[in-house]
Amino acid sequence: xxxxxxxxxxxxxxxxxxxxxxxxxxxxxxxxxxxxxxxxxxxxxxxxxxxxxxxxxxxxxxxxxxxxxxxxxxxxxxxxxxxxxxxxxxxxxxxxxxxxxxxxxxxxxxxxxxxxxxxxxxxxxxxxxxxxxxxxxxxxxxxxxxxxxxxxxxxxxxxxxxxxxxxxxxxxxxxxxxxxxxxxxxxxxxxxxxxxxxxxxxxxxxxxxxxxxxxxxxxxxxxxxxxxxxxxxxxxxxxxxxxxxxxxxxxxxxxxxxxxxxxxxxxxxxxxxxxxxxxxxxxxxxxxxxxxxxxxxxxxxxxxxxxxxxxxxxxxxxxxxxxxxxxxxxxxxxxxxxxxxxxxxxxxxxxxxxxxxxxxx
Amino acid sequence: xxxxxxxxxxxxxxxxxxxxxxxxxxxxxxxxxxxxxxxxxxxxxxxxxxxxxxxxxxxxxxxxxxxxxxxxxxxxxxxxxxxxxxxxxxxxxxxxxxxxxxxxxxxxxxxxxxxxxxxxxxxxxxxxxxxxxxxxxxxxxxxxxxxxxxxxxxxxxxxxxxxxxxxxxxxxxxxxxxxxxxxxxxxxxxxxxxxxxxxxxxxxxxxxxxxxxxxxxxxxxxxxxxxxxxxxxxxxxxxxxxxxxxxxxxxxxxxxxxxxxxxxxxxxxxxxxxxxxxxxxxxxxxxxxxxxxxxxxxxxxxxx
Numbered sequence: 001x002x003x004x005x006x007x008x009x010x011x012x013x014x015x016x017x018x019x020x021x022x023x024x025x026x027x028x029x030x031x032x033x034x035x036x037x038x039x040x041x042x043x044x045x046x047x048x049x050x051x052x053x054x055x056x057x058x059x060x061x062x063x064x065x066x067x068x069x070x071x072x073x074x075x076x077x078x079x080x081x082x083x084x085x086x087x088x089x090x091x092x093x094x095x096x097x098x099x100x101x102x103x104x105x106x107x108x109x110x111x112x113x114x115x116x117x118x119x120x121x122x123x124x125x126x127x128x129x130x131x132x133x134x135x136x137x138x139x140x141x142x143x144x145x146x147x148x149x150x151x152x153x154x155x156x157x158x159x160x161x162x163x164x165x166x167x168x169x170x171x172x173x174x175x176x177x178x179x180x181x182x183x184x185x186x187x188x189x190x191x192x193x194x195x196x197x198x199x200x201x202x203x204x205x206x207x208x209x210x211x212x213x214x215x216x217x218x219x220x221x222x223x224x225x226x227x228x229x230x231x232x233x234x235x236x237x238x239x240x241x242x243x244x245x246x247x248x249x250x251x252x253x254x255x256x257x258x259x260x261x262x263x264x265x266x267x268x269x270x271x272x273x274x275x276x277x278x279x280x281x282x283x284x285x286x287x288x289x290x291x292x293x294x295x296x297x298x299x300x301x302x303x304x305x306x307x308x309x310x311x312x313x314x315x316x317x318x319x320x321x322x323x324x325x326x327x328x329x330x331x332x333x334x335x336x337x338x339x340x341x342x343x344x345x346x347x348x349x350x351x352x353x354x355x356x357x358x359x360x361x
Numbered sequence: 362x363x364x365x366x367x368x369x370x371x372x373x374x375x376x377x378x379x380x381x382x383x384x385x386x387x388x389x390x391x392x393x394x395x396x397x398x399x400x401x402x403x404x405x406x407x408x409x410x411x412x413x414x415x416x417x418x419x420x421x422x423x424x425x426x427x428x429x430x431x432x433x434x435x436x437x438x439x440x441x442x443x444x445x446x447x448x449x450x451x452x453x454x455x456x457x458x459x460x461x462x463x464x465x466x467x468x469x470x471x472x473x474x475x476x477x478x479x480x481x482x483x484x485x486x487x488x489x490x491x492x493x494x495x496x497x498x499x500x501x502x503x504x505x506x507x508x509x510x511x512x513x514x515x516x517x518x519x520x521x522x523x524x525x526x527x528x529x530x531x532x533x534x535x536x537x538x539x540x541x542x543x544x545x546x547x548x549x550x551x552x553x554x555x556x557x558x559x560x561x562x563x564x565x566x567x568x569x570x571x572x573x574x575x576x577x578x579x580x581x582x583x584x585x586x587x588x589x590x591x592x593x594x595x596x597x598x599x600x601x602x603x604x605x606x607x608x609x610x611x612x613x614x615x616x617x618x619x620x621x622x623x624x625x626x627x628x629x630x631x632x633x634x635x636x637x638x639x640x641x642x643x644x645x646x647x648x649x650x651x652x653x654x655x656x657x658x659x660x661x662x663x664x665x
Contacts (some may be wrong), residue, residue, distance in 0.1 A: 029588060029591055033475040035474035035475045035477070035478050036475075036478040039474035040411070040415075040457060041415040041456055041473040041474075041476065042415070042473050162634060251552065300602060307425040307429045309429055309442075311442050313442065316382070316450070317382045317445070319449055
């Protein structure tokens with residue numbers, strides 16, 4: 001008989017458990033598994049690729065500068081300092097900083113200056129993009145993010161104001177003290193002057209506008225010397241301006257940190273070309289040289305880490321993705337999203353744009 | 362010859378083939394929600410693959426990347442490297458179906474977020490002391506992958522031979538995804554098992570991890586079908602049922618219950634080797650004519 005009793009107890013318990021489970025599952029069909037807070041699956045990689053946007057507004061922002069508003073649906077959000085790749089009707093691709101309000105969904109704003117003797121990109125923007133034109137846009141990406149700081153010093157030269165403008169608005173909103181040195185050829189040619197002066201408020205000395213035809217050259221040394229200790233300096237403008245700022249940056253333990261953005265890549269690699277360069281493996285503490293006919297992957301496997309994972313060696317499977325700590329990457333894969341390209345690369349196909357890369361290996 | 366020799370796995374050498382990932386791309390724009398016309402129940406039973414595989418196969422890749430330094434056999438190492446790339450592409454191809462389901466009003470995220478948790482947290486890397494504990498957890502996961510691969514090879518072989526799906530007018534793009542995936546699963550069906558045998562090969566671990574993998578698969582699968590049937594916007598009072606499942610098996614649009622039951626003793630047999638089941642030749646023949654695989658081939662040849 002004890003056997004019978006055991007059977008009854010087990011059967012009874014099973015029935016009760018079944019009932020309890022049923023009601024719970026009925027109430028919540030996906031009970032009882034936890035979920036990942038930021039799910040990885042189903043985001044779809046295609047969403048980060050090119051989008052077709054329509055030019056909905058074109059205004060003359062200053063002498064030789066047009067401001068374009070590009071509208072589309074489900075545009076990714078962005079942070080100050082971000083830029084987009086604009087694919088022009090001829091197929092030329094140019095980067096333009098976003099200078100609108102990040103909080104505005106459904107549109108991006110850019111401003112471009114016509115450069116008479118440039119490579120033709122700005123001329124195409126000025127001559128071909130009108131209200132109603134549809135253009136292809138990739139991104140946004142951010143190589144010039146505004147980090148947290150207790151004080152900012154912004155230095156902008158001419159059209160270099162575009163990434164700086166959203167930074168000013170954010171600093172102002174967050175109540176972080178800031179100063180701006182804004183230089184240009186003449187007041188008439190400097191975009192966003194009115195908005196910036198309004199942002200600074202009347203009677204303050206937070207903004208110094210230096211127009212070359214009236215005031216001569218800006219006194220960079222004075223601005224940098226006057227920067228508060230540990231301030232963050234953000235500079236965007238012509239190459240000589242950024243070089244001068246870098247050279248004049250005070251030294252010392254409490255010196256300000258410098259962040260710059262170049263309009264064009266420092267040393268554009270010829271398409272398809274493969275110059276040799278060096279790769280530093282920061283955690284391993286070794287440096288590997290990559291000859292022109294060898295991939296980064298092969299070089300590292302042969303010279304330092306034979307067990308590095310990889311598979312397709314053609315830039316689509318993603319197995320060999322590694323984190324980049326420093327150096328400009330010439331991305332040659334078909335896989336990574338723009339966000340991933342900001343801090344990683346596929347070492348089986350991509351190479352350095354300059355002469356050195358630092359990897360987290 | 363000792364009598365234990367006959368109890369070792371017996372591979373069929375002619376079934377081995379070098380592996381490479383294929384850069385496939387599918388366009389889902391024209392695929393209907395019920396891609397087997399008039400059979401939502403079977404459609405969703407197969408759709409569960411899109412819920413489990415993105416996270417699952419990403420996890421395979423994650424584990425195998427850690428295993429690479431432990432492999433002491435050059436050929437197996439080449440196989441594992443090929444396997445990793447194929448699995449990475451499978452994961453991505455199935456992941457691309459999910460936004461399409463969402464567009465059609467069937468948002469899979471509540472379910473896939475749980476599968477993500479299952480593979481990334483529950484079966485993910487744990488904070489373990491280096492040495493035995495860490496090695497144990499790695500081997501456990503390698504053995505689990507071998508058990509799951511037994512079922513992916515089983516399904517791959519099934520879908521390559523499931524001619525009823527064509528007769529029923531199933532969506533050609535979806536069939537190509539399933540058969541391209543199935544064919545690659547058949548191609549690499551021995552890799553996970555060979556790797557497990559190379560690193561450990563203990564029968565008790567094989568049996569234990571099989572039980573875990575089998576239970577988890579049954580649990581996740583029935584849940585997935587119930588999830589889809591309940592949330593499908595085009596079904597009024599949709600419900601998953603065993604009767605539908607048996608019916609689909611009899612019709613040939615799903616594997617039969619009998620075939621599934623028979624696959625259990627296969628894996629648990631001491632002489633089992635994946636190369637004893639399925640046909641590499643058939644898989645290679647399918648890939649040679651698959652629209653996605655041939656397009657991938659052309660893309661690779663043109664791009665490289």
